Amino acid sequence: MSGFLTIALIGLVFVIIYQIAKASEYATILRGEEKINNRVNRTMAWLLVAFFVLGMWGIWKCHTLLADKMLPVSASVQGEAYDTMFNVTLLVTGIVFFITQTVLFWFAFRYQSTGKRTAFFYAHNNKLELIWTTIPAIAMASLVAVGLRNWMSMTAEAPKDAAIVEVIGKQFNWLIRYPGKDGVLGKRDFRKINDADNVLGLDWNDKDNMDDIIAQNGELHIVVNKPVKLIIGSRDVIHDVGLAHFRMKMDAVPGIVTTMWFTPKVTTAQMKEITGNPNFVYEISCDQMCGKGHYSMRGTIVVETEAEHQQWLAKQQSYYAANNAAPAAAPATEAAPEQKTDSVKAITMK
Numbered sequence: 001m002s003g004f005l006t007i008a009l010i011g012l013v014f015v016i017i018y019q020i021a022k023a024s025e026y027a028t029i030l031r032g033e034e035k036i037n038n039r040v041n042r043t044m045a046w047l048l049v050a051f052f053v054l055g056m057w058g059i060w061k062c063h064t065l066l067a068d069k070m071l072p073v074s075a076s077v078q079g080e081a082y083d084t085m086f087n088v089t090l091l092v093t094g095i096v097f098f099i100t101q102t103v104l105f106w107f108a109f110r111y112q113s114t115g116k117r118t119a120f121f122y123a124h125n126n127k128l129e130l131i132w133t134t135i136p137a138i139a140m141a142s143l144v145a146v147g148l149r150n151w152m153s154m155t156a157e158a159p160k161d162a163a164i165v166e167v168i169g170k171q172f173n174w175l176i177r178y179p180g181k182d183g184v185l186g187k188r189d190f191r192k193i194n195d196a197d198n199v200l201g202l203d204w205n206d207k208d209n210m211d212d213i214i215a216q217n218g219e220l221h222i223v224v225n226k227p228v229k230l231i232i233g234s235r236d237v238i239h240d241v242g243l244a245h246f247r248m249k250m251d252a253v254p255g256i257v258t259t260m261w262f263t264p265k266v267t268t269a270q271m272k273e274i275t276g277n278p279n280f281v282y283e284i285s286c287d288q289m290c291g292k293g294h295y296s297m298r299g300t301i302v303v304e305t306e307a308e309h310q311q312w313l314a315k316q317q318s319y320y321a322a323n324n325a326a327p328a329a330a331p332a333t334e335a336a337p338e339q340k341t342d343s344v345k346a347i348t349m350k
């Protein structure tokens with residue numbers, strides 16, 4: 001209701017301004033143009049000042065209102081550098097914004113037309129051109145350079161001890177695959193994808209696939225203070241792995257493998273304390289509009305200690321074993337993974 005009233009009020013203000021403008025137009029004709037023009041100019045100049053002050057107040061108010069709704073501290077080591085980059089960018093552009101807007105509105109007010117002076121014709125000044133081209137160019141190039149350095153470190157080769165996890169987006173959830181004991185993710189072939197018993201199209205002729213685990217509840221389990229490299233892809237349309245708490249983000253593109261790596265530094269348990277929220281969970285959001293179920297593509301991440309991770313890992317069954325009654329059998333041919341178990345349905349129905 002208050003929203004409707006606000007809109008109605010804004011509409012009313014516009015109607016009033018329009019009517020005043022109309023009225024002053026007629027008055028111009030009746031009472032001589034110059035006098036009225038000056039009055040209109042003065043009104044406009046003061047309205048501009050009011051707009052500037054209100055606008056600045058609004059910006060400040062938004063920032064203070066939303067300050068405690070911001071994300072908690074970065075949960076990854078790399079995220080700290082990105083936060084610094086963000087804050088420096090905000091500071092530099094904020095200062096420039098404030099100065100340029102103040103000057104813009106001040107000039108509009110100070111040099112409003114009074115009919116008593118003409119504009120000063122000032123066509124060109126090389127020195128000025130040089131200054132206002134070079135300084136912004138250097139500032140912008142520096143900001144971009146820091147961004148590029150961060151981008152390259154995020155997408156570069158991960159440290160040798162990094163854990164590897166595959167994250168595949170599909171309409172509408174995330175499929176998470178762990179490499180199992182051999183530490184190697186087996187080959188995938190999109191032609192083998194089958195929602196019943198091979199959600200990722202694992203090639204059963206590749207031995208590396210035999211111990212691969214696909215998390216049953218779609219949870220991404222990672223170890224605190226240990227780098228993790230995500231191998232990202234998509235089964236259908238473009239999705240995007242958004243890890244806001246870790247300040248990481250990467251497109252999941254069908255047919256293309258993208259990667260990013262980071263080092264989580266705050267466990268889920270610690271983050272519950274930091275945020276004072278006992279129900280806190282790290283989440284994977286899909287940051288790319290991908291269809292009607294886009295809103296529901298929420299995955300969860302558990303950051304745990306190495307011991308907790310090993311405990312969790314010990315409870316996981318390889319995807320091959322979960323989908324085949326006799327996992328000890330020789331690597332199957334195309335026809336092998338036929339039998340279904342309830343656990344498979346649990347994955348595919350998610």
Ligand SMILES: [Cu+2]
Nearest residue numbers: 286288290294
């Ligand atoms: Cu999506």
